[in-house]
Amino acid sequence: MEPTAITDVLDGRWAALRRTVREQLAGVEYRDASDLTTEQHRTLVFEQLHALAKTEGPRLGFAREYGGGGDIGGSVVAFETLGFGDLSLMVKAGVQWGLFGGAVQLLGTQRHHERYLADIMDLTLPGCFAMTETGHGSDVQHLRTTATFDNNGFVIHTPHQSARKDYIGNAARDGKAAVVFAQLITGGQSRGVHAFMVPIRDAQGDPLPGVSITDCGRKAGLNGVDNGRLMFDHVRVPREALLDRYGQVDADGTYRSPIASDNRRFFTMLGTLIRGRVSVAGSAGSAAKRALTIAVRYADTRRQFNRPDDKREVVLLDYQAHQRKLLPALATTYALHFAQEELTAALHELQGQAEPDERRQRELESRAAGVKALSTWHTTAAIQTCREACGGAGYLAENLLTTLKADTDVFTTFEGDNTVLLQLVAKGLLTNYRSEFQELGTVAMARFVAEQFVGMVTERLPSLGRDDPDALYDRSWQLQAFEDREAHVLSGLARRLRRAAGGEADPFEVFNNAQDHVLRVGRVHTERLVLQAFSDAVGRCADGDAKRLLDRVCSLYAVHTINEDLAWFLAHGRLTPGRGKAVNGAVNALCRKLRPHARTLVDAFAIPERFLDAAVLREEPDRQDVQWRHDQANAAS
Amino acid sequence: MEPTAITDVLDGRWAALRRTVREQLAGVEYRDASDLTTEQHRTLVFEQLHALAKTEGPRLGFAREYGGGGDIGGSVVAFETLGFGDLSLMVKAGVQWGLFGGAVQLLGTQRHHERYLADIMDLTLPGCFAMTETGHGSDVQHLRTTATFDNNGFVIHTPHQSARKDYIGNAARDGKAAVVFAQLITGGQSRGVHAFMVPIRDAQGDPLPGVSITDCGRKAGLNGVDNGRLMFDHVRVPREALLDRYGQVDADGTYRSPIASDNRRFFTMLGTLIRGRVSVAGSAGSAAKRALTIAVRYADTRRQFNRPDDKREVVLLDYQAHQRKLLPALATTYALHFAQEELTAALHELQGQAEPDERRQRELESRAAGVKALSTWHTTAAIQTCREACGGAGYLAENLLTTLKADTDVFTTFEGDNTVLLQLVAKGLLTNYRSEFQELGTVAMARFVAEQFVGMVTERLPSLGRDDPDALYDRSWQLQAFEDREAHVLSGLARRLRRAAGGEADPFEVFNNAQDHVLRVGRVHTERLVLQAFSDAVGRCADGDAKRLLDRVCSLYAVHTINEDLAWFLAHGRLTPGRGKAVNGAVNALCRKLRPHARTLVDAFAIPERFLDAAVLREEPDRQDVQWRHDQANAAS
The missing domain is CATH 2.40.110.10 (Butyryl-CoA Dehydrogenase, subunit A, domain 2)
Structure with a gap:
């Protein structure tokens, strides 16, 4: 299958814009900056920022009446696509147009807009x-x-x-x-x-x-x-x-x-500024895509150790262990891509409205927080895995992974520390996204939670039926598993807080002792949103071959995620021990089935080749070696 | 309790040498090299290497008759302690004296020793x-x-x-x-x-x-x-x-x-060279200690968010989530320290013998491979955690974690790729460390395994009795849990290979499809060795207070490790669902109990202060803030 069939699905609603930005990026000079001094790199990036200021991208997020593009979602997509390139440039652009310009636009009024926005857009006023x-x-x-x-x-x-x-x-x-x-x-x-x-x-x-x-x-x-x-x-x-x-x-x-x-004013003001958080989630995804493209291409050509039965050496990606490193990470990257697209669309709709619904605004903030946390943690882990999967070559700057790793590392703690963000997600769920509860202290919130969740407290029986291994591949079963886990974890937390709120316990201690439970709520809720987004995208897919392939990728995301949290499913009787063991087998089976398509799946990201110009991919050392051995064999015979 | 009481336990057999090297390090100029150019940093390190050549450390590993110290274990301990400082210097020293000099000593004969060793030791001949x-x-x-x-x-x-x-x-x-x-x-x-x-x-x-x-x-x-x-x-x-x-x-x-x-000659030659692998494991441990010392000290003073019931802000390390980030990592660092010391001692004994027993040599190689893999992966993860736990400050070079992270990253793939090393551990266990099986192809090995493990194939009944939560804190129960898991995972793999070897399956496919199982054998075996080493060290401890504290740290390592692999214990009926949930609670409880001792536990590493001179620890920003608020309150009243 041509990767472009998958690219079309990935590109989605802002397809034309994504193509435009990719083409622009492909035409921009790029060099890995790892051997530049700080001052050289800053100078280079500021020059590139001025060049960028002459393009349409930076204007997209601003209102048309001040010379902007009036396309909020598009501005996020543009930042996401910039994430294929030098992330310093992406962040510098994000500071200037997303954060600084965004604050003026969203927190200022007409006189500020008239006075500043044009100068901000064309970089006359760097801020x-x-x-x-x-x-x-x-x-x-x-x-x-x-x-x-x-x-x-x-x-x-x-x-x-x-x-x-x-x-x-x-x-x-x-x-x-x-x-x-x-x-x-x-x-x-x-x-x-x-x-x-x-x-x-x-x-x-x-x-x-x-x-x-x-x-x-x-x-x-x-x-x-x-x-x-x-x-x-x-x-x-x-x-x-x-x-x-x-x-x-x-x-x-x-x-x-x-x-x-x-309090409410404060949270309203902060809430308008989530575009930066959404953009970080998106560009984190782009960085993971780039690292995975390099690592998969390398693993698809590099060989090591003979097969026991003959003299051929085995291609790295044919090893199960190597598949297990890269393919679940690839599936998760796909899943987060579709969650990000959905998030971008929701942001676009809501911030386009004059009077956004408050509950939907809170929901959007929660979704942004959860997707940002999971996306950036995933990127940190995936790039680390890619680095290790390329061995010593992965440690050399010429192979690009080192810079990707170092640049994205801060994503997990800036634009909201991930641990704090997951708690925000949980708080939103507990308070049902009502803005007035932003102001609640811990005790009041626990009381509210207690009231809200009355009647939701009985331990539910295991609801994941069908004890046959095939169920693991069934999308509706997968979705049910994620939903069931979320509902149970959330109601368990509410019950726990209710019990504590009734007693004399120190409210800080009550919350603090449940903090792991709180973080788990944030995670499992977001994972459910991510699976739902991926599943919906597969459902929308018109191309039959692309749909079948993406369906399998989606299953790998689902089964891998269950496998990572298998202890929960077992301890809560959701999976029998036998079925639990089958989950790991299903991850292996899906990796094996997707292995032939790995190259297609990374090429579908359509990253401009200049950002993939790792020395180790240029040299293809093992192709030389195969040729050399072939020549030797011929000479001997 | 004074940290020195713990330091004495950590210092162990080579205490005097550790103190000497720490004192030497404390006297050496040190600067974080992140803003040096490559050439400047190389020049600096080579100068430092010449200074180091004038000390005793580099000579320790060489035979006395050529001017060496004849202390193999001591040479490893010296490298480990060097790991507190600039890791470029440690690696450069490792290349010169460990790898290059070690190869001449161990693979060469008298004429090579006479001709080269003196020049290698004093750096006349860099190689x-x-x-x-x-x-x-x-x-x-x-x-x-x-x-x-x-x-x-x-x-x-x-x-x-x-x-x-x-x-x-x-x-x-x-x-x-x-x-x-x-x-x-x-x-x-x-x-x-x-x-x-x-x-x-x-x-x-x-x-x-x-x-x-x-x-x-x-x-x-x-x-x-x-x-x-x-x-x-x-x-x-x-x-x-x-x-x-x-x-x-x-x-x-x-x-x-x-x-x-x-084949046997090849593996014998390689086997002599494991000193480098052992040294990497040790210096990885030192890097983790340094990162944890910085992160724990920061978390012990930095405050964020008011308590709900008053205006005081909460110290980071009082949050359960922060304890869960740092304290299990700290406990694992302790555990690996004692495993490393045991490994060093075993290396010292064996390489000190003229005719080392082959089976014990293979065991040593296996132990070195396992400890190196777990230690370096732990270091990568722990430093990442420390970085994130320090938020934005952790991303600045002035706070030292960024260099630690970047320098240690390659440890997981050099001196043996960790994934390959864990397979080596499993192979050793399957073949009972018999050297002749180093030569076996996959088919022959599977057949051998089949024979060896006949009679070991019945699914054992859950052997972890005592379904009361207190058992989790019982050392003998913990050890039994680790041993039971190891035995079961190993016999399961043997059974699987035996089944496959009897059939017509492609032997590569048989092994490849079981690769996750193979890696798991390597991991759980090594984890058992690590717990045993920690438990033995606690048992040897003479100081009552130190012993009680270390006993608790050891429990945290054990319970945390079980919690990380909880799905296995549940799926294999080793823990009931209720007991499984209690494991996570035990991790929380142990973190809470160890929290007041966190500072003592990191100070006990006795890292020279100049390597802990993070800007954020100098400034103690939150102490200023507390003072400022105190003054404000006074002024208002």
């Missing part, structure tokens, strides 16, 4: 998204930086060193301004975190008075991005610097907001 | 260990480089590009000679792989005629080591270049060997 502080990253609500209203303006101040803005992209070298998140104080009262447009460098590129900028220095990867630290010493900005969509301050200092509750 | 070829790494027996006897000498030749020597440390820049592994051909007949001392550079540092040297370039890490590629175009060396302990060639070309079988 920062200054949210994280050294002491507060996950707990954004308790940032320490203050913006105190005074004399028709605000004074931005960093009270102590651990309140400095940290890891801020574009800060160390190129940024001229920053959207700074700070506690808004007016009339002696804190109104919670708000965003302010703060100039940080003058025309010569020197820090403005009161602004201290330091460099985060060398990082594991992404060294083309100039991450830095910002400190503010009573820096004055005008009243208009407040990005005031969700909170305004009058000239006399009166605070007004369309959202009365500080 | 390479040129074994791996681009096309043959794991399958050393089928290297393509030839050494053809001709006119009282040998002609070393690389027949085609994929037969070039690859990833060779010391080759790209500093090596003057190389021990080259090649197929010895004399009288038109191949005698298998032998080692030859081949000069590669002249006094000016230029490649000698016929020798082509290229640079492997930038790597993920270890960029202070100059890995390169060597090709030989009919390079003549004298007859004495053959390191001829196991095979001699007379002036007329007659081949003689004390070991008649080519």
Whole structure:
């Protein structure tokens, strides 16, 4: 089968855009940056960013009335596709247009849009998204930086060193301004975190008075991005610097907001910013695709050890152990691709609406959190596996995996730490995505959970029937297994919290002792969404051959995922011991069946060849060796 | 409790040497090399190597009669301790004194020792260990480089590009000679792989005629080591270049060997070289200790999110999820430490004997393979976990984890690919470590296995009694669980191979379809050895407080390992579903109990402070924040 038949399925709704961006990428100079100095790499990436600013991609996410493309989903797809190339460029673009530009668009109002958006889009105004502080990253609500209203303006101040803005992209070298998140104080009262447009460098590129900028220095990867630290010493900005969509301050200092509750306003503001999180999930997927393409192509030609019965050496991918390394990772990459596409579409729909439904907004945030966590952890693990599967060659920069590994490593903890994100997913499920429960403390939430889940507490009997091995390959059985697990794990957690909430136990201890259970809820819920998305995509597939192949890939994802959590299915009586053992056999069988299609499945990612130019694939050493042995045999006979 | 009480237990048999090397390390200049260019880092490391050559450590592994220390175990311990510092220096030292010098000592004879050892020890002769070829790494027996006897000498030749020597440390820049592994051909007949001392550079540092040297370039890490590629175009060396302990060639070309079988000779030669593998396992452990020390110290001070009931923020290590990340990894690091010490002692005893028992030699090789595989995989995973547990800070070079991660990454695939090594463990168990079975093809081995395991084939009844949760904390129950699993998995594999060997199935397919089972044998056997070693160390412990603490750490290792493989225990009826669920609870409970001792347990590693000088530990940002909030509260009241 031609890989293009699969590519068409993968490309989906934004197919034309994906093709365009791939073609653009294919025309861009690319070099692995591992031997560049930090300064060389930053210079290169900033040049590339200027070139990118001349293309359509960066404008896609902005409103048409300011020169944007008005295609929110498209902007996420563009970032995802950029993930095939230098990830420093992707992240730098994400900082400029996704985070900095996105904050201005989503938290600002017309005057900010008119004043800034055009300059942001064409890179006249390179900027920062200054949210994280050294002491507060996950707990954004308790940032320490203050913006105190005074004399028709605000004074931005960093009270102590651990309140400095940290890891801020574009800060160390190129940024001229920053959207700074700070506690808004007016009339002696804190109104919670708000965003302010703060100039940080003058025309010569020197820090403005009161602004201290330091460099985060060398990082594991992404060294083309100039991450830095910002400190503010009573820096004055005008009243208009407040990005005031969700909170305004009058000239006399009166605070007004369309959202009365500080907590709800905070979560509403944060919620608008999930595009960055969605984009990270997408580009993590692209990085995994690239690593798998390299590793599968290598494994498909590289040979080692003779077959016992003859002198031929065995191709690596014919070993079961090698299949088990790469093919479940490949299937998971496919599954996450379709979940990502569904997530992108949901984001596109919702952020396109003037008044998005709040419950659907919370659901979207939860889905974004879950998919981001699973996608980035998967990418870290898959690239590690690919590196090891290429042996010593995988450790050399010339084979591209080392840079991929180093660049993507931070994805699991930036744009939301994955462990925190999975808890957010669980909280959403427990509170049924009601925004008012964002504000609940632990005790109140436990009480609410207790009420909500009354009647859902009886241990359900094993519901996964059909004790024949073929059931493992049955999509409806697979879906049922994932759904059943989710429902049971969630109701078990609710029951546990209800029991605890009724007692005298310290509420922190109650939650903390159940934290593994909470994280499990986030994971199994998201895995169910991912399987559902993959299954739906297979269902939509028109091409019969492509559909049959993808159906098998989907089964491998499902069965592999069950196998990874087999203890749960056994301990909860969902699978008999005999059936449990059969799950591992089914993973092996599916790997064997997919092995001949492995090359097709990676080629279908349609990654421009210049990003796959690993030295070890150019040389094809084992082809030489096969030829040499053939010649020797001929000479001897 | 003072950490020193634990340090004494960890230091064990080579305590004095460990202290000496730590003191030396503490006095050596150290800088994280992540912002050095490749050339700067290589220069620095080579200078440090010269300084190291003036100390006792490098001489330890060589015989006293040539100026060595005659302390084989001590030499391994010295490498292990070097692993606290720059791993490029450790690897460069390992190449020079462990691999290159070790090959001369172990494969050469008196004339080689007299001629080379002094120069190797004092670094007058920097050299390479040129074994791996681009096309043959794991399958050393089928290297393509030839050494053809001709006119009282040998002609070393690389027949085609994929037969070039690859990833060779010391080759790209500093090596003057190389021990080259090649197929010895004399009288038109191949005698298998032998080692030859081949000069590669002249006094000016230029490649000698016929020798082509290229640079492997930038790597993920270890960029202070100059890995390169060597090709030989009919390079003549004298007859004495053959390191001829196991095979001699007379002036007329007659081949003689004390070991008649080519296969057995090959495995005997390889077997002498396991010291490098043992050293890698040890220094991997040191790297994990260093990463865990940084991550635990950070988690012990860093705070995030308020407690629901008050304004204090929670210290990271008080979160169950954070404990689950770091403490089982810490317990596993302890377990592997004691397994490593036992391995080192076994190596010391055996290589100290003139005529080591062959079965014990095979057992030692198997143990080295298993511990190396588990130790290096653990290190890769543990450092990744530590990186993530430090969030964005973990991604900055100034916090040292990024370099640790990048440097150790190759450990899983060099000095034996871990997947191949675990198969070697299984093969040893199946053949009962009999050396003659090293030569067996797959079919013959399956037949042998079939015979050996007759009578061992009945499915054993669950033997893990005591269905009370306390049993999980009982050492004898834990050991029994590990032993029972090992016996069952091994006999299951034997049964499976016997069934297959009796049929008409393709022997490659038989083995290949059971490869996951084979790998599992290697893993569960080694895990049992590791638990046994830890348990024995606890038993030897004289200090009561230290013993109680280590006993709990040992339990965490045992219960965590069972939890990771819980599906097996459930599917094979070893644990009831209820007991299975209790295992996870026991991991949580042990983490909670060990949490107050976490700092003690990492400080006990006694790593010189200069290697722990992470910026984020210097700054202690959350201490500032606590002070600031305290001051604010005072000012308000």
